[in-house]
Amino acid sequence: MADTGVFVGQAESGDKLPQVLLYSRANRHGLVAGATGTGKTVTLQVIAQEFSDAGVPVFAADIKGDLSGVALPGAPNEKLLARAEAMQLDLKPAAAPVIFWDLFGKKGHPIRSTISEMGPLLLARLLELNDTQEGVLNIVFHVADKQGLMLLDIADLRAMLNHVSENAKAISAEYGQVAPASIATIQRALLQLETQGADGFFGEPALKLSDLMRTTPDGRGYINVLAANQLIESPRLYSTFLLWLMSELFEELPEVGDPEKPRLVFFFDEAHLLFREASPALLQKIEQVVRLIRSKGVGIYFVTQNPADIPDSVLAQLGNRVQHALRAYTPAEQKGLKAAAQSFRPNPAFDTQTAIQDLGVGEALVSLLDEKGRPTITEKTLIRPPASRLGPANDAERAQVMASSPVGALYDTAVDRHSAYEVLTQRTVVTAAPEPEPEPEVEEDRETKAEERARLAEEKRRQRETERTTKQVTSVAVSVIRSVGVALGRELIRGMFGTVKRRR
Ligand SMILES: Nc1ncnc2c1ncn2[C@@H]1O[C@H](COP(=O)(O)OP(=O)(O)OP(=O)(O)O)[C@@H](O)[C@H]1O
Ligand SMILES: [Mg+2]
Numbered sequence: 126m127a128d129t130g131v132f133v134g135q136a137e138s139g140d141k142l143p144q145v146l147l148y149s150r151a152n153r154h155g156l157v158a159g160a161t162g163t164g165k166t167v168t169l170q171v172i173a174q175e176f177s178d179a180g181v182p183v184f185a186a187d188i189k190g191d192l193s194g195v196a197l198p199g200a201p202n203e204k205l206l207a208r209a210e211a212m213q214l215d216l217k218p219a220a221a222p223v224i225f226w227d228l229f230g231k232k233g234h235p236i237r238s239t240i241s242e243m244g245p246l247l248l249a250r251l252l253e254l255n256d257t258q259e260g261v262l263n264i265v266f267h268v269a270d271k272q273g274l275m276l277l278d279i280a281d282l283r284a285m286l287n288h289v290s291e292n293a294k295a296i297s298a299e300y301g302q303v304a305p306a307s308i309a310t311i312q313r314a315l316l317q318l319e320t321q322g323a324d325g326f327f328g329e330p331a332l333k334l335s336d337l338m339r340t341t342p343d344g345r346g347y348i349n350v351l352a353a354n355q356l357i358e359s360p361r362l363y364s365t366f367l368l369w370l371m372s373e374l375f376e377e378l379p380e381v382g383d384p385e386k387p388r389l390v391f392f393f394d395e396a397h398l399l400f401r402e403a404s405p406a407l408l409q410k411i412e413q414v415v416r417l418i419r420s421k422g423v424g425i426y427f428v429t430q431n432p433a434d435i436p437d438s439v440l441a442q443l444g445n446r447v448q449h450a451l452r453a454y455t456p457a458e459q460k461g462l463k464a465a466a467q468s469f470r471p472n473p474a475f476d477t478q479t480a481i482q483d484l485g486v487g488e489a490l491v492s493l494l495d496e497k498g499r500p501t502i503t504e505k506t507l508i509r510p511p512a513s514r515l516g517p518a519n520d521a522e523r524a525q526v527m528a529s530s531p532v533g534a535l536y537d538t539a540v541d542r543h544s545a546y547e548v549l550t551q552r553t554v555v556t557a558a559p560e561p562e563p564e565p566e567v568e569e570d571r572e573t574k575a576e577e578r579a580r581l582a583e584e585k586r587r588q589r590e591t592e593r594t595t596k597q598v599t600s601v602a603v604s605v606i607r608s609v610g611v612a613l614g615r616e617l618i619r620g621m622f623g624t625v626k627r628r629r
Contacts, residue, residue: 159449194514
């Protein structure tokens with residue numbers, strides 16, 4: 126509707142001003158909050174679809190499956206039509222272009238990452254390791270990097286752990302204590318991850334970020350919908366995965382300052398899971414990435430039941446706010462309500478705290494950033510009805526969307542490359558830190574090596590670019606581990622979260 130921004134809805138009093146989330150301020154992040162059933166997902170759906178219409182790709186997790194309806198045209202009932210009419214909106218049913226993804230590969234195209242790309246820091250969080258165990262995992266990664274053993278899937282990591290365990294004495298002498306008990310704990314945690322079905326997530330082909338930033342030939346942004354109903358059963362995997370994705374975006378994308386439109390909008394549903402049990406060091410990194418990713422043109426929108434679930438340092442950076450109704454029965458809820466109310470620029474026409482409690486379904490207090498980046502006066506707003514379907518897509522509809530997806534051919538089939546597991550199981554004599562055997566020069570391998578060299582060159586170029594642009598801010602934070610993989614001539618550069626800076 127508006128060509129400068131997303132039409133979120135219409136103020137209910139005064140001049141009934143349209144509430145517009147400016148494209149040029151969309152990278153100043155945002156918050157969608159409210160108690161269960163108050164309209165958060167629908168708000169996310171309307172904002173996502175309008176970004177898509179404006180050519181901006183979106184990524185959003187679909188916790189309950191109801192966001193999938195965005196892939197289908199709506200069938201507005203009388204209530205929705207009346208709502209549209211109240212805001213003089215011509216509600217034309219329309220579907221958004223959608224790519225369904227699923228870490229388990231069932232309700233969408235599989236999303237994969239490699240163990241190596243995930244890195245020791247995030248993996249330690251995923252496996253719920255303590256400091257000592259995390260230290261051991263770091264050594265395992267270091268030895269693998271040094272020996273040019275690729276850690277792609279869980280089998281690779283397991284083989285590598287065994288390898289380190291068998292050579293514990295020599296490795297401990299060089300890198301620090303690796304206790305067998307720590308290795309055993311990590312092995313057990315890996316097994317648990319596998320029983321959760323997460324083994325499919327680690328492997329190749331790994332997700333390329335550019336595939337999350339696609340547009341259609343007619344210039345609309347794809348909405349990447351991540352099926353999260355099963356994923357949310359493993360909150361650690363869910364939150365670590367999204368954290369990984371955020372850090373990848375941060376590491377990979379070039380600086381663009383404040384673009385006219387964001388390059389990608391990222392919705393982080395059940396956002397409180399991200400911060401639950403996060404160490405102070407991790408919290409600091411999240412806060413830092415949220416702050417810095419803005420100049421890469423990425424807008425992050427946290428969706429949560431209560432804004433009090435989000436640390437103040439992060440909350441303070443969320444400029445665009447949509448607050449649905451909150452209930453406040455318990456003392457904790459009352460505290461949350463008070464904090465939520467205080468974060469809004471007051472409107473003299475009403476008391477914010479009372480208003481939040483009185484909001485109906487699909488109504489919200491809205492305050493968005495203006496051209497100068499100031500929060501607008503809070504307005505009680507009727508959220509616009511979606512043009513796409515309110516409610517889930519069924520299995521057949523989902524399958525149809527997936528069949529015509531631009532990425533199916535790229536990701537639907539897993540690939541198992543020659544990596545640590547294969548190398549280590551083939552070795553007959555293993556010494557502590559052996560000169561890795563040259564790999565057999567078969568035709569395929571030569572091709573792989575040429576590819577690796579090309580990737581390496583590209584990696585270096587990107588690395589220089591990233592280093593140049595983020596030097597001032599990240600020079601302290603980034604612990605760059607350089608280790609030359611002798612066998613493959615690879616150089617692994619690890620970023621802010623210890624994830625590998627990718628070569629592509
Ligand atoms: N903008 C809107 N226009 C019309 N109807 C709406 C709107 N927002 C919400 N509704 C109605 O309210 C219902 C619940 O909304 P929604 O699913 O978005 O809540 P939620 O806050 O995401 O809940 P939960 O926390 O349980 O996921 C919707 O199915 C829809 O019928
Ligand atoms: Mg919801």
